[in-house]
Amino acid sequence: MELFLLSNGKLSGDSQPLGYAHEQIKAMFSARNITSAVLIPYALIRTDWDAKALELEDALGIKVGSIHHAGVPSEAIEQAQCILVSGGNTWMLNQMLHEKGLIVPVQRAVREREVPYIGWSAGCNVATPSIRTTNDMPVRNSVVLPALGLFPVQINPHYIDAHISGHMGETRDERIAEFCAVNPSESVVALREGSMLHVSGNKLSYYSAKGEGFKVFRHGLETQEYQDTRALSGLVPFQCI
Template sequence: MELLLLSNSTAPGRKYLEHALDVLAEVLTDEVVFVPYALADHDGYTEQVRTALEPLGVRVTGAHTARDALREAAAIFVGGGNTFRLLRTLQLSGDLDVIRERVRAGTPYVGSSAGTNLAGPSVRTTNDMPIVQPPSFEALGLVPFQINPHYLDPDPSSTHQGETRERRITEFLEENDVPVLGIREGTWLRRRTDTLTLGGIPAGARLFRRGSEPAEVAGGTDLSELLRITARFDVHE
């Protein structure tokens, strides 16, 4: 299985996807089918990706423009936006099953933000508002642990009185026994068969487990052991 899971698609001071072009070039070849359903403007979103990948010589087809595009894709890229809108669209169309089948058969998968959330067993650790209601929270299950893209560390100087990202993940673990990897901006996960590594900027990630203190994960760390865990969820949705 070939996965590239980006925390974010735009880095400060960089163009869309510019910070990840080198690693994208390693995963993508001649063409990719882009899944734009996390945003409302599917044509505009697809064109943005087409422009960003042009330096790599990658041809981009929107999944919404061709009926069998995903079934015939050489690679699949699922973009960011609202995770619930993305999941609902893919579940109702049946394309969630198509993507899962194709990726497990060897088709490379690239996700960014919401597309990265989708790679886990569920979308329960997304940062997004449920602007629509999907039939369930079940996602692709391409990795057996949860991911929290755009992870933000607690700011001790902040006057904000709402929950920190750390607190929200802790609450998730009170109800579900499955690790959560909070990946900071500019980082990504790369899976090649049974190997999983953290790449991107040195800021790294934070790993949360039930009953343990959060652990820092440095860039370049081998996280393959996370591919062997068994997730246990509260099933009452």
């Protein structure tokens, strides 16, 4: 299995999407002879989907086609060399994946045919068991919580532990702690901007463009920051490095 789960699509100052992960992604493309990808852009509500596909095509150096042009979306996944899942609104994205009948086709493509999955922000969220740890608003009345479950632990992308002056609401840490209190058997990996988890085969690694760590939240345990994935041993079925 090949998963790139990125906290965000761009860092401040980046001119290209996924710029901080280009080295790892393009190395994977080269090793697997990947020349094209299917973009799932459903999370993008105020962005032109074709424009996003062209932007990614230019940045990644491969042909990128948006799945909304496919007459039968599941067939586009069955023929895909690589799957790109954009950031945006997680609730919209997950709902559309279910409505378009793409949950099982994506799962089978990634798990059985080892088609690489690259998801950022909302695309990272939906790769986990559910979207209960998204930061987004449920913009539709009809919403679905279960997601793709490609990665077995909940992720909170765009994680920030700064305290904003004048903000009287709960911090991100407090919100994630609430999730763990309600779901004491589950853990949450908090990914800061410019960081990603990478599953390649049976190995799980972590990368941060800023040299920052990730946090792991567990109910009843002290939250700590880590620089490598050995902290996730026992939580995931991968070799953590």
